[in-house]
Amino acid sequence: MQQLQPSAMSFTSPDDVTRANTILDSLDLQLRIKPDATALIFLADGEREETPMTYADLAVQSHAFAAGLLEQVTQGDRVILLFQSSYEFVVAFFGCMRAGVIAVPMPIPSRRISEWTRIENVQKNCSAKMTVTLGKIKERLLDQIEDGYSPAGLNFCSYESLLNAGAGRNAALDPVSADAIAFLQYTSGSTGMPKGVMLSHANLIENQKLIYHGLQNYGDCVFMSWLPLFHDMGLIGNLLQSIYIGQPFVFMAPSAFLQKPIRWLRAISKYRARVSGGPNFSYQLCAEKIKDEDKAGLDLSSWKIAFNGAEPIRAQTLEFFHHTYAAYGLAETALFPCYGAAESTLIISGAECDKPPFYLNVDRVAYESNRIVAVADDEPNALRLVSSGIPLYEQSVVIVDPATRRELPPFNVGEIWVTTPCNASGYWGNEAASAAAFDNQLPSTEARYLNTGDLGFSTGSELFITGRTKDLLIFNGRNIYPQDIEACSESTSLELKPGRCAAFCVMHDDREKLVLVHEVERSSSRKLDAQAIIEKIRIGVNRQLSISVHAVALVSPSTIPMTSSGKIRRQMCKQQFQNNELKLMACWRAGEGFINCENERVAV
Numbered sequence: 279m280q281q282l283q284p285s286a287m288s289f290t291s292p293d294d295v296t297r298a299n300t301i302l303d304s305l306d307l308q309l310r311i312k313p314d315a316t317a318l319i320f321l322a323d324g325e326r327e328e329t330p331m332t333y334a335d336l337a338v339q340s341h342a343f344a345a346g347l348l349e350q351v352t353q354g355d356r357v358i359l360l361f362q363s364s365y366e367f368v369v370a371f372f373g374c375m376r377a378g379v380i381a382v383p384m385p386i387p388s389r390r391i392s393e394w395t396r397i398e399n400v401q402k403n404c405s406a407k408m409t410v411t412l413g414k415i416k417e418r419l420l421d422q423i424e425d426g427y428s429p430a431g432l433n434f435c436s437y438e439s440l441l442n443a444g445a446g447r448n449a450a451l452d453p454v455s456a457d458a459i460a461f462l463q464y465t466s467g468s469t470g471m472p473k474g475v476m477l478s479h480a481n482l483i484e485n486q487k488l489i490y491h492g493l494q495n496y497g498d499c500v501f502m503s504w505l506p507l508f509h510d511m512g513l514i515g516n517l518l519q520s521i522y523i524g525q526p527f528v529f530m531a532p533s534a535f536l537q538k539p540i541r542w543l544r545a546i547s548k549y550r551a552r553v554s555g556g557p558n559f560s561y562q563l564c565a566e567k568i569k570d571e572d573k574a575g576l577d578l579s580s581w582k583i584a585f586n587g588a589e590p591i592r593a594q595t596l597e598f599f600h601h602t603y604a605a606y607g608l609a610e611t612a613l614f615p616c617y618g619a620a621e622s623t624l625i626i627s628g629a630e631c632d633k634p635p636f637y638l639n640v641d642r643v644a645y646e647s648n649r650i651v652a653v654a655d656d657e658p659n660a661l662r663l664v665s666s667g668i669p670l671y672e673q674s675v676v677i678v679d680p681a682t683r684r685e686l687p688p689f690n691v692g693e694i695w696v697t698t699p700c701n702a703s704g705y706w707g708n709e710a711a712s713a714a715a716f717d718n719q720l721p722s723t724e725a726r727y728l729n730t731g732d733l734g735f736s737t738g739s740e741l742f743i744t745g746r747t748k749d750l751l752i753f754n755g756r757n758i759y760p761q762d763i764e765a766c767s768e769s770t771s772l773e774l775k776p777g778r779c780a781a782f783c784v785m786h787d788d789r790e791k792l793v794l795v796h797e798v799e800r801s802s803s804r805k806l807d808a809q810a811i812i813e814k815i816r817i818g819v820n821r822q823l824s825i826s827v828h829a830v831a832l833v834s835p836s837t838i839p840m841t842s843s844g845k846i847r848r849q850m851c852k853q854q855f856q857n858n859e860l861k862l863m864a865c866w867r868a869g870e871g872f873i874n875c876e877n878e879r880v881a882v
Contacts, residue, residue: 290307290308290311290523290524292496294307294311295490295522295523295524296487296490298483298486298522299456299479299480299483300375300454300456300460300479300482300483301372301375301460301479301482301483301486301518301521301522302372302375302376302454302479304486304521304522304524305333305336305337305340305372305521306337307524308333308521308524309333309334309337311524312333312524313332313333313334313337314332314333314334315332315333315524315526316330316331316332316526317330317331317332317333317335317336317520317521317526317527318330318331318336318365318368318526318527318528318529319331319526319527319528319529319549320363320364320365320528320529320530321528321529321530321534321541321545322530323530323534324504324530324531324534324535324537324538324541324542324545325534325541325544325545328365331365331368333524336368336369336372339369339373339441340368340369340370340372340373340376341373341376341444341449341451342373342441342444342445342446342447343369343370343372343373343374343376343377343437343440343441343444344373344374344376344377344379344444344449344451345377345443345444345447345449345451346439346440346441346442346443346444346445347373347374347377347379347410347440347444348377348379348449348451349443349444350407350408350435350440351379351407351408352379353377353378353379353452354378354379354380355379355380355406355407355408356379356380356381356382356404356405356406356407356462357374357379357380357381357382357406357407357408357409357410358382358384358397358400358401358406358408358409358410358432359371359374359381359382359383359384359409359410359411359508360384360385360386360387360397360409360410360411360415360419361383361386361411361412361415361437361507361508362386362415362531363506363507363512363529363530363531363532364412366412366437367383367507367508368507368517369437369441370410370437371383371461371507371513373440374461375454375460375461375479376451376454377451378451378452378454378458380404380459380460380461380462381460381461381462382400382404382406382461382462382464382474383461383463383507383508383509383513384397384400384464384508385506385508386411386415386419387419387422389422392839394422396472397409397432398430398431398432399472400464400472400474401431401432402431403473403474403706403707403708404462404474404706404707406431406432406433407433408433408434408435409432409433409434409435410434410435410436410437410440411434411436411437412436412437412438413436413437413438413439416434416435416436419434420434454479455479456478456479456480456483457478457479457480458478458479459476459477459478460477460478460479460481460482461477462474462475462476462477462706463475463477463510463620463702465620465621473705473706473708473711474705474706474707474708475620475621475702475705475706476702476703476704476705476706477623477702478702478703480699481623481699481700481701481702482514482518482623484623484698484699484700485514485622485623485624485625485700486514486518486519486522488625488670488671488700489514489515489519489624489625490519490522490523491670492625492628492631492670493553493583493585493614493628493631494631495519495523495525495552495553495583498525498552499523499525499552499553500525500526500528500549500550500551500552500553500580501516501517501519501520501525501526501527501528501551501552501553501554502527502528502529502542502545502546502549502551502553502554503516503517503527503528503529503530503554504529504530504531504532504534504535504541504542504556504560505532505556506532507529510618510620510623510624511555511556511557511587511618511624512529514623514624515585515587515618515624515625516529516553517529519553526549528545528549528551530542530545535560539560539563539564539567539568540564540568540572540573542554542556542560542564543564543568543573543576543578543603544576546578546580546581547575547576547577547578547580550580551580551581552580552581552582552583553582553583553585554581554583554584554585555583555584555585555586555587555614556585556586556587556588557586557587557588557845558586558588558591558592558595558777559588559776559777561584561586561595561596561598561599562592562595562598562599562776562777563776563777564599564602564603565595565598565599565601565602565603566776573603573606576603576606576607577606577607578603578606578607578608578612579607579608579609580607581607581608581612582609582611582612582631583612583614583631584608584612584613584614585614585615585616585628586613586614586615586616587616587617587618588845590663590666590742590743590744590745590759590761591615591664591666591743592664592761592765593635593637593662593663593664594662594765596613596615596635596664599613600613610634610635611631611632611633611634613629613634613635614628614629614631614635614667615628615629615635615664615665615666615667616628616629616666616667617666617667617732617741617743619696619728619730619732621701621702621715621716621728621730622696622698622700622701622702622728622730623700623701623702624700625670626669626670626674626675626696626698626700626730626741627666627667627668627669627670627675627741628666628667628668628670629665629666629667629668630667630668635664635665636664636665636667636740637662637663637664637665638650638652638662638663638664638665638737638740638742639652639653639654639655639657639660639661639662639663640652640653640660640661640663641653641657641659641660641661642659642660642661643659645661645691645757646756646757646758647755647756647757648690648691648692648757649689649690649691650689650690650691650735651689661762663742664742665737665740665741665742666734666741666742666743667740667741668739668740668741669696669741671698671700674696674697674698675694675695675696675736675741676694676695676720676727677690677691677692677693677694677695677734677735677736678692678693678694678695678720678727678729679692679693680692680693680747683718683720683721684720684721685720685722686735688735688736688737688738689735689736689737690735691733691734691735691744691757692733692734692735693729693730693731693732693733693747694729694730694732694733694734694741694743695718695720695727695728695729695730696727696728696730697725697726697727697728701716701726701728702716703716704716714729715728715729715731716728731746731747731748732745732746732747733745733746733747733750744759745759745760745761748849749782749848749849751763751781751782751783751790751792752790753790753792753825758823758825760780760781760782760848761781762823763781763792763794763819763823763825764779764780764781764794764846766818766819766822766823767779767781767794767796767815767818767819768796769818770811770814770815770817770818770819771811771814771815772799772802773798773799773802773806773811774796774797774798774799774811774815775796775797775798775799775800775835777846778796778797778838778846779794779795779796779797779838779846780794780795780838780846780847780848780851780852781793781794781848782848782849782851782852782855784828784829784852784855784856786828791828791829791868792819792825792826792827792828792829793827793828793829793830793831793852793855794815794819794827794829794830794831795830795831795833795838795851795855795860796815796830796831796832796833797832797833797834797835797836797837797838798832798833798834798835798863799835800835803834803835803863806832806863806864808832808863808864808872808874809864809866809872809874811832812830812832812864812866812872815827815830816830816866826868827868828867828868829855829865829866829867829868830865830866831855831860831862831864831865832862832863832864832865833860833861833862833863834861834862834863837860837861838851839851839854862875863875
């Protein structure tokens with residue numbers, strides 16, 4: 279614990295912080311001024327602390343990895359990294375940057391063929407020369423391949439062999455240009471096939487400046503995270519920011535948090551973390567599932583930035599979470615809704631520090647017609663929304679009418695377009711998709727905009743995210759966001775897992791019909807009155823939203839497809855529904871009635 283309380287002399291000055299041109303410059307700076315200070319602490323099981331890694335440790339090991347890597351590949355080659363959250367991932371990632379090799383971080387696949395197919399598609403897209411992972415994981419993955427799938431071209435190599443090959447060598451490594459591609463950030467694929475965003479060192483540094491100033495990460499600023507390091511929120515918003523400002527980064531594996539959510543809050547309390555966060559579902563999980571006796575001893579008063587980066591963020595979740603943990607020192611001003619996109623490196627907007635979130639009650643009927651009409655919170659049709667903050671670059675965000683491609687005035691819903699130095703140069707090997715996403719113009723300006731694919735509106739200062747363009751549902755001329763239906767549906771029964779519902783439409787009798795797929799709580803899966811739950815869902819959605827449900831599918835725990843950041847992959851879930859690939863527990867369909875499926879895949 280003493281290592282997380284550095285002396286005032288070890289702080290990196292604001293001038294030094296913002297002078298870096300690459301993330302490697304930031305690491306080299308920390309190496310010069312405080313080589314023996316703690317850079318990383320990994321909690322192996324979410325609680326047990328491994329030996330801390332210093333800046334000197336990280337610099338020496340990443341240099342060795344880079345030297346070993348360059349015996350196998352050349353500068354500019356792409357290398358897939360398959361790691362769990364660990365010191366080894368951090369060494370490999372910085373080693374790739376040090377070598378001038380383009381890292382491609384990816385999640386370790388399970389036995390699901392769809393996960394292997396995604397990695398194989400990524401390898402083909404970027405022509406990755408090698409796939410690096412720990413030796414023990416390599417053997418396990420090869421066993422999985424032998425069990426029934428043989429992806430081509432992955433060319434596995436163990437992390438240990440590369441590190442050992444370069445250990446002790448004083449290899450001269452070429453300096454890295456700020457314009458060089460630092461790594462490929464493959465999009466989560468929440469609405470389609472993933473694409474490789476080309477992020478330069480300059481993109482990363484510009485976004486680090488936004489995070490640094492937007493979150494006011496000055497002085498003593500411990501970071502704590504359970505987010506996966508292969509994903510932008512965990513990697514760029516936590517790990518790289520902590521290196522950029524020279525402050526300790528405490529982290530655990532996502533599985534450690536999901537198995538026991540209290541571990542996250544205990545780590546914040548123990549290490550006096552200032553910055554920590556996650557998607558909306560993680561706050562809901564902590565508010566609903568942690569027992570009062572497990573909260574004993576928590577002190578969350580150090581937590582000044584509790585960022586919530588899911589899109590859209592539920593106002594009710596923020597208020598519920600604060601109400602639950604205010605007694606443990608959590609200030610309302612710590613709640614930090616924010617918005618970002620992989621194509622713009624990470625963060626785009628964020629709340630104002632030291633102020634509570636900005637809430638807005640709107641008329642639901644007008645909202646469904648893309649009009650924003652503010653109402654009192656006690657109005658019968660009131661819908662409570664929360665802002666994702668203000669754009670961190672001034673005048674960088676516009677709301678655009680997708681039909682006319684003209685900017686809309688405040689309080690009108692449209693596409694969110696962004697122009698900042700954080701915008702990537704495009705998608706790797708996909709010129710058509712790059713042009714469509716990154717090469718947009720308004721009639722009145724020469725600036726090039728990124729079309730984020732998200733929908734939202736502005737009050738003139740505050741930015742509100744309403745949903746994804748491709749996920750929007752239309753019923754009888756009403757624009758309905760799937761997350762509103764999902765929230766309504768899951769509120770009908772405690773036996774439905776929060777944040778694990780997918781709402782989408784299918785064509786039936788030449789009309790769009792609503793389908794809901796719900797995961798069941800693991801504790802309820804053995805004794806489940808599925809027919810009664812489905813009936814509650816149908817009645818609840820119809821009563822609150824005046825929408826008839828065409829089909830409901832209850833599926834086994836942990837089977838709804840999710841992105842690495844915790845978002846529902848609605849389009850993939852729709853595809854699985856249509857192809858009868860869901861792991862069903864029970865289902866109901868209009869005109870056909872109820873079926874108890876007992877975990878068998880049956881036609882619905």
